[in-house]
Every structure is written in structure tokens, then in C-alpha cells.
Amino acid sequence: MTDSMGSRARTAAAKRQRLMTAAAQVVHRQGAERTTIADIAHAADVPVGNVYYYFKTKDDLVAAALAEHARQLELLTSRLEELDDPRERLKTLVEGWVSQRDLAARYGCPTGTLAAELDKRPEGGLDAEAGRVIRLLLDWAERQFRELGQPDPWDLALTLVGAYQGMSLLANALRDPDVMTRQGARLLDWLDSLPEAPAG
Amino acid sequence: MTDSMGSRARTAAAKRQRLMTAAAQVVHRQGAERTTIADIAHAADVPVGNVYYYFKTKDDLVAAALAEHARQLELLTSRLEELDDPRERLKTLVEGWVSQRDLAARYGCPTGTLAAELDKRPEGGLDAEAGRVIRLLLDWAERQFRELGQPDPWDLALTLVGAYQGMSLLANALRDPDVMTRQGARLLDWLDSLPEAPAG
Amino acid sequence: MTDSMGSRARTAAAKRQRLMTAAAQVVHRQGAERTTIADIAHAADVPVGNVYYYFKTKDDLVAAALAEHARQLELLTSRLEELDDPRERLKTLVEGWVSQRDLAARYGCPTGTLAAELDKRPEGGLDAEAGRVIRLLLDWAERQFRELGQPDPWDLALTLVGAYQGMSLLANALRDPDVMTRQGARLLDWLDSLPEAPAG
Amino acid sequence: MTDSMGSRARTAAAKRQRLMTAAAQVVHRQGAERTTIADIAHAADVPVGNVYYYFKTKDDLVAAALAEHARQLELLTSRLEELDDPRERLKTLVEGWVSQRDLAARYGCPTGTLAAELDKRPEGGLDAEAGRVIRLLLDWAERQFRELGQPDPWDLALTLVGAYQGMSLLANALRDPDVMTRQGARLLDWLDSLPEAPAG
DNA sequence: GATGAATGAGTATTCATTCAT
DNA sequence: AATGAATGAATACTCATTCAT
Numbered sequence: 027m028t029d030s031m032g033s034r035a036r037t038a039a040a041k042r043q044r045l046m047t048a049a050a051q052v053v054h055r056q057g058a059e060r061t062t063i064a065d066i067a068h069a070a071d072v073p074v075g076n077v078y079y080y081f082k083t084k085d086d087l088v089a090a091a092l093a094e095h096a097r098q099l100e101l102l103t104s105r106l107e108e109l110d111d112p113r114e115r116l117k118t119l120v121e122g123w124v125s126q127r128d129l130a131a132r133y134g135c136p137t138g139t140l141a142a143e144l145d146k147r148p149e150g151g152l153d154a155e156a157g158r159v160i161r162l163l164l165d166w167a168e169r170q171f172r173e174l175g176q177p178d179p180w181d182l183a184l185t186l187v188g189a190y191q192g193m194s195l196l197a198n199a200l201r202d203p204d205v206m207t208r209q210g211a212r213l214l215d216w217l218d219s220l221p222e223a224p225a226g
Numbered sequence: 227m228t229d230s231m232g233s234r235a236r237t238a239a240a241k242r243q244r245l246m247t248a249a250a251q252v253v254h255r256q257g258a259e260r261t262t263i264a265d266i267a268h269a270a271d272v273p274v275g276n277v278y279y280y281f282k283t284k285d286d287l288v289a290a291a292l293a294e295h296a297r298q299l300e301l302l303t304s305r306l307e308e309l310d311d312p313r314e315r316l317k318t319l320v321e322g323w324v325s326q327r328d329l330a331a332r333y334g335c336p337t338g339t340l341a342a343e344l345d346k347r348p349e350g351g352l353d354a355e356a357g358r359v360i361r362l363l364l365d366w367a368e369r370q371f372r373e374l375g376q377p378d379p380w381d382l383a384l385t386l387v388g389a390y391q392g393m394s395l396l397a398n399a400l401r402d403p404d405v406m407t408r409q410g411a412r413l414l415d416w417l418d419s420l421p422e423a424p425a426g
Numbered sequence: 427m428t429d430s431m432g433s434r435a436r437t438a439a440a441k442r443q444r445l446m447t448a449a450a451q452v453v454h455r456q457g458a459e460r461t462t463i464a465d466i467a468h469a470a471d472v473p474v475g476n477v478y479y480y481f482k483t484k485d486d487l488v489a490a491a492l493a494e495h496a497r498q499l500e501l502l503t504s505r506l507e508e509l510d511d512p513r514e515r516l517k518t519l520v521e522g523w524v525s526q527r528d529l530a531a532r533y534g535c536p537t538g539t540l541a542a543e544l545d546k547r548p549e550g551g552l553d554a555e556a557g558r559v560i561r562l563l564l565d566w567a568e569r570q571f572r573e574l575g576q577p578d579p580w581d582l583a584l585t586l587v588g589a590y591q592g593m594s595l596l597a598n599a600l601r602d603p604d605v606m607t608r609q610g611a612r613l614l615d616w617l618d619s620l621p622e623a624p625a626g
Numbered sequence: 627m628t629d630s631m632g633s634r635a636r637t638a639a640a641k642r643q644r645l646m647t648a649a650a651q652v653v654h655r656q657g658a659e660r661t662t663i664a665d666i667a668h669a670a671d672v673p674v675g676n677v678y679y680y681f682k683t684k685d686d687l688v689a690a691a692l693a694e695h696a697r698q699l700e701l702l703t704s705r706l707e708e709l710d711d712p713r714e715r716l717k718t719l720v721e722g723w724v725s726q727r728d729l730a731a732r733y734g735c736p737t738g739t740l741a742a743e744l745d746k747r748p749e750g751g752l753d754a755e756a757g758r759v760i761r762l763l764l765d766w767a768e769r770q771f772r773e774l775g776q777p778d779p780w781d782l783a784l785t786l787v788g789a790y791q792g793m794s795l796l797a798n799a800l801r802d803p804d805v806m807t808r809q810g811a812r813l814l815d816w817l818d819s820l821p822e823a824p825a826g
Numbered sequence: 827g828a829t830g831a832a833t834g835a836g837t838a839t840t841c842a843t844t845c846a847t
Numbered sequence: 848a849a850t851g852a853a854t855g856a857a858t859a860c861t862c863a864t865t866c867a868t
Contacts, residue, residue, distance in 0.1 A: 139343075146256050146333070146339070184408070185389075188389060196388050263838065275856090276853050282839090455746070584793070593788045593792075595792075596784055608781055833866090842854105
């Protein structure tokens with residue numbers, strides 16, 4: 027029997043994944059507060075009452091959305107690792123951001139806006155989780171700057187990711203994807219301008 | 227008679243202002259969605275039912291919070307105008323941001339987080355209003371860069387304000403005010419590095 | 427001094443009358459339940475808080491609207507009394523109803539719809555008052571039929587006024603003033619068909 | 627297995643019907659404006675929050691009440707159709723009205739008073755719906771008069787139904803069921819007096 | 827496990843009425 | 848008397864969560 031986990035289990039896992047994907051998308055578009063369980067259930071084509079077999083609370087679903095974003099991020103960075111030059115990795119990352127400009131202009135950065143929203147809650151909940159996802163990106167970026175031999179790679183990572191968050195927010199607030207394009211170009215220039223191993 | 231407008235009128239205007247200030251603060255801390263009218267009423271020490279005498283809907287109160295932020299912003303920039311050098315104005319602005327680092331680390335930039343939240347709503351409401359407030363700051367910054375004789379002053383404004391939004395978001399997500407301090411220092415360096423009227 | 431009651435009193439009386447007229451109109455259009463004190467105050471151009479110096483409660487205002495309709499009715503019947511023939515009086519009454527067909531098609535008979543609405547309330551309030559106003563019309567009609575020498579003048583009055591109420595309601599429900607015209611013509615025919623003092 | 631649709635489904639449908647019946651009754655007694663969702667929920671023995679599972683808004687419930695009246699009306703007319711003679715059908719209809727005299731004296735005609743109330747609202751809502759229900763009765767009555775070979779069957783229908791609405795309103799306003807009895811008798815006489823196929 | 831239905835706490839909003847001046 | 852403002856009770860509606868089958 028090749029169906030070692032049972033078709034039910036496979037369906038269940040698929041349904042769980044469908045819910046996570048739906049949660050990530052819907053929460054990105056509507057925000058966590060304005061998203062109802064029913065919204066997500068509907069987007070995932072899962073009956074409302076059934077959602078609770080996969081996620082005990084709404085917060086669990088939001089955490090799942092966050093995890094889904096983390097997964098996407100890891101997929102992205104692992105693909106970037108295939109590039110030899112850390113500078114190229116960073117530049118390709120920026121190009122990826124720019125290519126998502128329309129989504130950013132409409133809904134902002136998925137992780138950033140979610141982190142901002144969750145940080146409004148009383149301490150000790152999902153806010154820390156959101157911080158962790160953002161730190162994933164920061165850590166990765168820091169590693170690239172370190173490989174490039176830059177001093178203060180953590181600060182550079184903050185600058186890069188901060189610039190991304192900032193330009194996403196402005197593109198969103200101004201509803202203008204062009205902000206992404208032009209600020210993205212500036213980021214690329216900046217990355218190019220960094221010396222090749224300044225400390226020797 | 228100094229009480230030319232009647233003490234009631236004065237009280238009424240004061241109460242309205244109290245509600246606006248309270249709305250700005252509470253919404254900054256809790257976000258618009260998680261803030262109830264009762265929260266604001268309580269913070270302003272106004273009976274709940276009475277709030278509606280001053281603001282017809284909750285959205286009106288959120289708009290008032292936004293307007294309050296705009297007012298604060300205009301107060302700030304008008305004070306900055308007293309400085310002769312546009313570069314000094316910009317640097318003082320950045321220093322102001324850094325001085326607010328604890329608030330930013332806890333709740334993010336008031337205008338930025340609010341704009342992000344409002345942009346999650348279906349079009350045609352307060353999102354445009356939020357964009358307008360952010361543009362106030364962008365416009366002012368653009369003017370400073372132009373006075374400095376910089377090329378592409380609008381893009382520079384986007385970079386500056388974007389950096390502020392980004393570092394606020396990261397400081398908030400990481401719950402680390404130090405992000406503000408260090409990224410703020412980098413911004414100051416950047417402002418200093420700009421040539422004095424490069425176009426001649 | 428001709429201003430024996432004081433200009434204030436005259437103004438007060440005028441204001442009271444303005445409130446009654448406004449109440450009668452607005453309640454006719456919106457119904458008693460959907461009419462707010464503020465609606466009436468606004469229509470009468472009286473500050474909201476001031477209304478309570480003239481009418482202690484909302485119910486008092488509704489009663490005033492009713493009284494206003496009674497006044498109008500008495501004005502009408504007293505004008506009809508100038509006609510010598512009771513049959514002519516009744517026919518002129520019907521013609522008056524038809525001439526109001528557009529108002530009836532839009533809002534029904536003022537007294538009838540108000541009576542219907544007030545009868546939904548728990549006993550012992552304004553419902554009896556509404557009944558009294560309608561009875562004014564019934565009594566007057568009964569007198570005319572009696573003068574005409576008709577048997578069962580009260581039943582004839584009920585038939586006539588009932589027909590008016592019914593055709594107003596149908597014209598209103600169908601939003602068709604023509605109902606008033608055609609049913610009014612039938613009523614006129616019916617009045618004409620009544621024998622001249624059948625009992626001798 | 628007789629429980630082919632599942633007991634839940636049966637219960638749900640039953641509950642929905644219970645809510646419709648309760649809505650029809652309570653709205654008849656209290657009027658639409660004075661009826662709260664809680665009133666209907668209580669009358670139907672359904673928890674308030676659950677009502678919204680079956681009807682999204684209060685207006686939907688009022689529409690349901692209207693539909694319930696329409697259903698009752700169709701039940702009635704279909705029973706009347708079993709009589710061979712259209713004149714008998716009409717007379718039996720009138721007798722049915724008279725038999726309901728106590729209810730009419732207390733609360734008026736369910737459809738008529740509801741139509742009157744709904745017509746006070748700003749256009750484009752339930753008022754048209756109410757008109758449609760009344761038209762059902764008018765259409766049926768018109769058909770009977772036509773079968774009787776009467777000229778102007780529509781006008782006769784308006785007269786008959788108008789008389790019913792009028793006498794219900796007067797019985798209600800005067801709180802006197804006797805009005806129904808005596809005016810009903812007059813209607814029966816009138817129906818009897820109509821010639822048997824006057825046009826040929 | 828799956829599902830429609832149930833539950834109840836929470837929230838914005840309205841409005842008659844009262845109050846302070 | 849006049850008036851803007853205050854008050855609080857009511858009410859429609861939402862939604863996370865739970866239940867029964």
C-alpha cells in the first residue's frame with residue numbers, strides 16, 4: 027500500500043495548506059482584524075465549521091499566514107543562494123521586490139503590514155511571531171553583507187530591509203507602484219556602490 | 227468681557243480637541259480596528275453617547291486622529307522653518323524622529339501604521355486621507371532638498387521619508403528603539419554627504 | 427398698549443403653531459416612529475432643545491400633529507357647511523379628497539395612516555386620540571346623511587369614510603393617484619344615486 | 627428511512643418557518659418600526675444571534691412577514707377557487723374578513739397596515755414589496771369580477787379591497803369589531819346586487 | 827473527521843429627554 | 848424662555864467559537 031498515510035490524511039494536509047495559503051492572501055489584502063474566519067474558509071473552499079479542526083483559534087490562522095510568508099521567504103532566499111555573488115543575491119532580491127510593485131502599491135508588504143498590525147495588540151501574542159519572520163529576512167541579508175566583507179552588516183541589513191518596508195508603505199499610501207521602481211533603482215545603485223571588501 | 231464666545235463654546239471646542247487628541251493617541255496605540263468609540267470616549271473623559279455630538283461616525287473620529295497628526299506635523303515643520311539651512315532642517319527632523327524612538331519601538335510611526343491599516347479597507351474611504359497626510363511630509367521634504375539644490379528632490383524625499391517609515395516599522399517589529407538611533411545616525415550621515423548645490 | 431399679551435407671547439404662540447404644522451407634515455410623510463424630534467424642530471426652524479418648552483414629550487408632539495389635522499378637518503367641514511345641500515357637501519368633500527390624490531398616493535391619508543400606526547402601540551395612549559379625530563369626520567358625515575333623510579346614516583358614514591381610507595391606502599400602496607380619481611368618481615355616483623329623503 | 631433530509635435540515639426549515647410566522651404576527655401587532663429583532667426571536671423561541679443565520683437584516687424579516695401574509699393569502703384564494711361561482715367566492719372572502727373582525731379591530735388588516743407603514747420609508751425598499759402583496763389580492767378579485775361578466779373588473783376589485791381596507795382601518799381606529807360586521811353585510815348586499823353578466 | 831447550525835459577547839449608532847447657562 | 852450640549856438606554860448587527868449529528 028503506497029498510501030501509507032491514508033488518503034484522508036493527505037486530503038487533510040492539503041486542506042490545511044489551502045487554509046494557510048488562503049489565510050496569507052486574504053490577511054494580506056484585508057488585514058488581520060478585518061478578515062473573518064468565514065472569509066478565509068470561503069477563499070480556501072472549506073466549510074466554516076471545519077476550519078477549527080485545523081486551527082483552534084483565529085490567532086492560530088493568523089500565525090499560519092505568518093508562517094506561510096516565512097515559508098515563501100525561505101523559498102526565495104534558498105533560490106537566491108544559487109547565485110555565487112552575495113551582491114548579486116541582494117540585487118536580485120531587490121529586483122524581486124520591484125517586480126511585485128503592483129501588489130505592494132495595493133496592499134503593502136505582506137509581512138510588514140501584518141507585523142505593524144499585530145504590534146498594536148497587547149503584548150505577548152503574535153507580535154513576537156511577526157518580528158521573528160522579519161528577522162529571518164534581516165538575518166539573511168546580514169549574512170550577505172558579511173560575505174561581502176562589509177562592516178556593520180546588521181546595520182546594512184536594517185537599512186536595506188527598512189528601505190524596502192518604507193518604499194512599500196509609501197507606494198501603498200500613495201497608491202503608486204512607480205515608487206517601487208524608482209526607489210528600487212536607488213537601492214540597486216547603492217548596492218553597486220558598496221566597495222568589494224573594504225576592510226581587506 | 228474676555229468670555230466673548232461663551233464658556234460653553236470654549237468647553238465644546240476644548241472637548242472636541244480632547245477627543246481628537248485622545249483619538250490620535252489611542253488609535254496610534256491600538257490601531258483603528260481595535261479601537262472602540264468607548265476607548266476614545268474614556269481616554270477623553272467624555273460620555274460615550276456624547277462623542278456622537280462631535281463626530282458622527284467612528285470613521286470621522288479616525289479621520290480626526292489623522293487630522294491631528296497632520297496638525298502636529300505642520301507644527302513641527304513650521305518650527306523647523308525657523309532654521310536657515312534646509313540641511314539643518316532635515317537633520318533636525320531626523321533627530322526628532324530619533325528622540326521619539328521609544329514610542330516608535332512600541333507602536334510604530336503614527337501616520338505610517340495608520341495609513342497601512344486604512345489601505346486594507348475597500349477603496350474610497352479614509353485611505354486617500356491617510357495618503358494626503360503622508361504627502362504633506364513628502365512635499366515639505368522635497369522642498370528642502372530642492373532648496374539644497376539637489377537633483378530629483380522628490381525621489382530624495384521618498385528616500386528620506388521611506389527610510390523613516392522603514393526604520394520605525396523595524397524598530398517596532400523588533401521592539402528595539404536602538405534601531406531608530408543607529409539608522410537615524412546613518413540618515414544624518416547621508417544628509418551630510420549630500421553636496422552643497424551640486425548643480426552649481 | 428395693543429401688545430396686550432406681549433410680543434414674546436405672540437412669538438411663542440406662533441412658534442407653537444409652527445411646530446404643530448411641522449409635526450403634522452413631517453409625521454404624515456415619515457410616520458410617527460420614523461420622525462425624530464429633531465426632524466420636526468428642523469422643519470419648524472426651532473432649536474431642538476427649545477421644543478420641550480412647547481411640548482413635554484414626543485407623544486405630545488404627535489398628539490399636536492393629530493390636533494392639527496383635526497383643526498384642518500374642522501376648517502374644511504365648516505367651509506362645506508356653507509353649501510345648502512348636504513348631498514353637495516358630501517360630494518364636495520369627495521372632490522376635495524380627489525384633488526389631494528398626489529399626496530395620498532405618496533403618503534396616504536394623514537389621519538388614517540397615523541391612526542393605523544398609533545393603534546400598534548400598547549393601549550391607553552394616543553390611539554384613542556386618533557380614533558377621536560376620525561370620529562369627527564364620521565360624525566359630520568353622519569349628520570349629512572341624516573339631513574338627507576337616509577336610513578342608517580352612521581353606516582353610510584362608515585361606508586363613505588371607509589371608502590376614502592381604503593382608496594387612499596390602495597393609491598398609496600400602488601403608488602397610483604389614478605386610483606383616487608376613479609374610485610372618487612364611483613363615490614360621487616353613489617352619492618348621486620341615493621334617493622332624496624327616501625323615508626319621507 | 628423517512629429522515630431523508632436529516633433531522634437538522636428539518637429543524638432548520640421549521641425554525642425558519644417559525645421565525646416567519648412569528649415575524650408576521652408580531653409585526654402585525656406592533657408594527658414594523660416598534661418590533662425589535664429580539665421580539666421576534668422571543669416569539670419564535672430562537673436565540674437572538676441565531677436569527678441572523680436565517681435572515682440577514684431586520685428588513686429581510688419584515689419582507690418575510692410580508693411573504694408569510696402572501697402565502698396565507700394564496701392559501702385562502704386557492705381554497706376559494708374550489709367554489710364554482712365567482713360571486714360565492716367573493717362573498718366567502720368577505721365572510722372570512724368579517725370572521726376576523728376582532729383581530730382587525732385590534733390591529734387592522736395585516737397587509738394593509740404594513741403597506742401603509744412601509745410606504746413612509748424613503749423609496750426603493752420594502753414598499754414595493756408590500757404593494758405587490760396587495761396586488762395579489764386585487765388581481766384575484768379582478769379575475770372573479772371578470773368571470774362574473776362585470777365591466778371594469780379592476781375598478782370593482784379596487785372598490786372591494788378598498789372597502790375591506792377602509793372598514794378594517796375604521797374598526798381598528800374605533801376599536802369596534804361591529805364595524806366589520808355591518809360593513810361586511812353591506813358588501814355582501816352589494817355583491818348580490820351585481821347583475822349576472824350584464825354585458826351579455 | 828465533516829458540517830450546518832447555535833450561541834453570546836461585543837460594538838457602532840440613534841434619539842428622547844434633560845441640563846447648564 | 849432659549850439653547851447648545853449631555854446623557855444613557857435601546858437596538859441592529861457581527862463574528863469567534865462551540866455544538867450536535
